[in-house]
Amino acid sequence: MPPKRKKESSENGKEKDTKKVRTEDFSSDAETKDGKKWNLKIVSWNVDGLRAWLEKDGMSVFEHENPDIVCLQETKCAIAKLPNDIKDINGYKSYFMSAKLDGYSGVGLISKLEPLVVTYGIKDKAHDDEGRCITAEYEKFYLVTVYVPNAGRKLVTLDKRMDWDPKFLKYLKDLDAKKPIIVCGDLNVAHNEIDLANPKANKKNAGFTKEERDSFTDLLSAGFVDSFRHLYPDATAKYTFWTYMMNCRAKNIGWRLDYFVLSERLVPQLCDSLIRDTLTGSDHCPITLLMHM
Template sequence: MPKRGKKAEDVDSADELEATEPEVKKSKKGAAKGLKEKVAEGPILYQDPPNKLTSPSGQKYTLKVTSWNVDGLRAWVKKKGLEWVREEDPDVLCLQETKCAEKLLPPEMREMPEYPHKYWACAGAKEGYSGVALLCKTEPLSITYGIGEEEHDQEGRVITAEFPSHFLVTAYVPNAGRGLVRLEYRQRWDAAFRAYLRGLDARKPLVLCGDLNVAHTEIDLKNPKGNKKSAGFTPEERQGFGELLTAGFTDTFRHLYPDTPHAYTFWTYMMNARAKNVGWRLDYFLVSTRLLGVLCDSKIRSQAMGSDHCPITLYMAL
């Protein structure tokens, strides 16, 4: 379901994901009763628990990373997204769906002295589409763009930063599209991206963050029964994510909070979905499984506004 003002063929995120419950036939009396019950109960909102700032062995965190699909960098800046970032104060800020060529960056983004090292990947010929960014307080050893395959490197979807102890990858994974028109391509992407990450992991452990455009299990979206054939929750996409986990990576949020419900990172702008917490968990921090001993916390900042996604933050004692 695309946002207002967008053509269906231009949708390239979770914009189209169904946000309503499957319809159930009811009598007028039954429907009225159900409505009263829902109003009385109110939405179940996710409450981010207090930050855990130490690893299982008691080491204090040394790395704080925030990831956010901003759904258009220029609009996000106008919605005071940068003010929230300055309060959160991560060591590394990763942004997805920037929809902004580097030459068109808002001056506020250029004038961020707290992040002297800024890297941008844009969609090339497609202006106002896709795009990721990585902003660091400390200069990485190296930066690479894309995953080394021409088919997948035309849309500005991946930046990799190498640090002494680890790689940090930020990604905006392609959506399967309205009517699943890009599902076959998405499957090719998943295989290629998994191979790329495994290659990095063979050199040193890694942290992957970003909008991975999939809700892995039923707990990761409000209405799983009504979305079995929706982009982001098809069996093929969920299987691709599962194969990434079995390749040696761990979903940090579910590792720490395996049974926590109602924890979402995306809500459509339509139908008042965010206020009702009718959402999807599409944004992740994955880490090489051997890094779990230095994992402190993985947060969902659901109260932060400025996009149809909320930011997520990772604490590591690297």
């Protein structure tokens, strides 16, 4: 169970619980195609700053979902500064990787299931100094949580992104040769026009350049599957990120930047891949994967 929430004093001096009333119902009877119900739930969320996310009730995702594993991206928090609320969650073990630059990037993995091995980075110092990737090995699969480099405003860091993509793909292929993998996180690309609200206006902007989209196509061509599009190939207006500007979230002017990507041989075990766009706390919403493992 998640930690108890803080209490505050009411006007009569008595404490009142500030815990929000649970209104979400994320129960699911999802099954594989051959009728096996899910038994593994993974949540992924770009929190856009861990401490701000905590203040915005981000931890409620543990109550709503009761997940087996939670993966976080863009934590923006040095290991030494991690709040106890996120480090010490009853029933979970936590693993974090921060960037050398405080307040930048960073990823986390919080798991009920204790991994066999946890590794940090992709064995490339320049990228690993930015705290972008944690890999947890479980008995039947690898789980990789990743925050892919953003190409930046006016594409100032597109070169860094184009250096990352083939290196990350090689890293995944090496893992996949040993056992199947689940990749989750903010991949910082809207793969096709259906994956963002305004494709024509964004073809030269970060996240929708030809280079980034082609790199994602290369990933899928190497034996991996975009779980959401596999199940919902024609679903429109399904986004995971909305800029804070111009009331974009309320208008649903967004991008699908967050993914669960699976080894092809895991597809028969896929039950559902969901976008939890009613949960706030960041400029991204969480996504949820249901698998029968």
